[in-house]
């Protein structure tokens with residue numbers, strides 16, 4: 473860690489053992505020069521106007537069929553005006569049973585026209601506010617062990633995991649897993665019809681596809697060897713990418729490291745300290761071989777180790793590890809993957825824990841070329857126009873995400889999810905929730 477990094481991000485480090493434990497090993501880039509962040513970049517046939525991406529953030533505000541509601545339109549209109557060139561639309565389920573909650577979006581023949589209207593609304597809003605059309609990627613998923621389509625857990629797991637299962641849950645059969653590929657293809661084609669510019673096959677955060685990566689003990693064609701554990705990812709990316717019209721961006725969001733420790737964890741290094749990207753790099757090779765172009769690199773699980781997947785400061789929950797180290801690990805992982813795959817466009821994640829220092833880190837990351845896009849997750853909920861404000865030199869530290877965990881608390885409790893600190897609509901939802909809790 474350089475002196476500059478320490479000086480700048482000191483507020484995040486306060487009260488932690490980070491400096492002692494990680495000393496010179498960790499480094500977060502810093503710059504106050506916005507030039508690199510403003511540089512356009514090509515993704516397939518598209519050109520993104522800048523290097524800021526808004527991450528997929530489930531809002532849990534669809535109707536029970538998975539159709540966008542008025543609140544979905546409101547949320548995305550606000551985000552689209554925000555000035556990020558790349559908008560990564562939240563997880564959309566490929567079937568009703570695989571939803572993470574009753575209000576997760578699900579694209580179907582019946583509601584594709586509403587998705588189309590939503591995409592057009594977003595593009596128009598961005599064009600009017602920023603003078604360019606954003607690139608919009610849809611994320612497709614099956615929630616697997618975290619399926620909750622009727623508001624109570626209805627898990628479909630990749631395997632029995634003695635670290636977290638006290639009794640065998642419903643384990644997905646080979647036939648079941650195979651039957652999902654056509655659902656991904658169908659949803660992807662509907663997304664193309666709706667006007668999305670790209671399709672992301674979600675393979676992260678312990679949902680079904682990513683859980684299979686650690687199915688070391690599973691029997692049959694989806695467990696054991698690396699080839700078997702990644703078969704579902706390989707089959708789906710191939711089938712979807714082959715089926716999509718040529719102009720649509722082929723994308724994925726992948727876990728390159730689970731960080732659970734123990735036997736059932738993917739990407740674990742032998743000393744358990746950082747990560748071992750050997751398998752992740754091979755996985756990304758498969759993605760690239762199938763025509764993948766845009767890769768969003770992530771780690772951990774929001775359900776098991778949120779400090780790894782979205783570093784946070786002490787707030788509603790106490791983190792198990794230091795936020796800055798978590799961010800360093802996420803960024804370092806993405807940087808390593810980028811170095812090994814120079815033909816891909818890479819998005820990194822985790823910046824929101826930096827609070828008032830995000831603008832310097834974003835500029836630094838772009839300037840040093842450790843990523844192609846700097847991804848903003850929780851920060852985009854707290855401060856939807858942050859991209860525009862950073863790029864125009866109007867960044868306001870008073871509007872930032874405080875990484876308190878409020879949006880996640882709403883999500884966990886099957887409520888509409890957003891920023892409980894900066895957005896009055898979600899503040900009220902949170903207040904009501906707290907009242908009912910008492």
Ligand SMILES: Cc1cc2nc3c(=O)[nH]c(=O)nc-3n(C[C@H](O)[C@H](O)[C@H](O)COP(=O)(O)O)c2cc1C
Pocket residue numbers: 527528529530531562563611674676725770781782783821822823824825847848849850851879880883889890
């Ligand atoms: C409320 C909430 C909803 C999320 N929804 C999604 C999602 O739909 N898909 C996904 O891949 N990640 C999702 N994430 C993870 C974020 O995209 C992101 O990886 C994480 O928040 C770390 O980035 P940040 O530090 O900028 O917030 C969600 C996180 C939160 C807190």
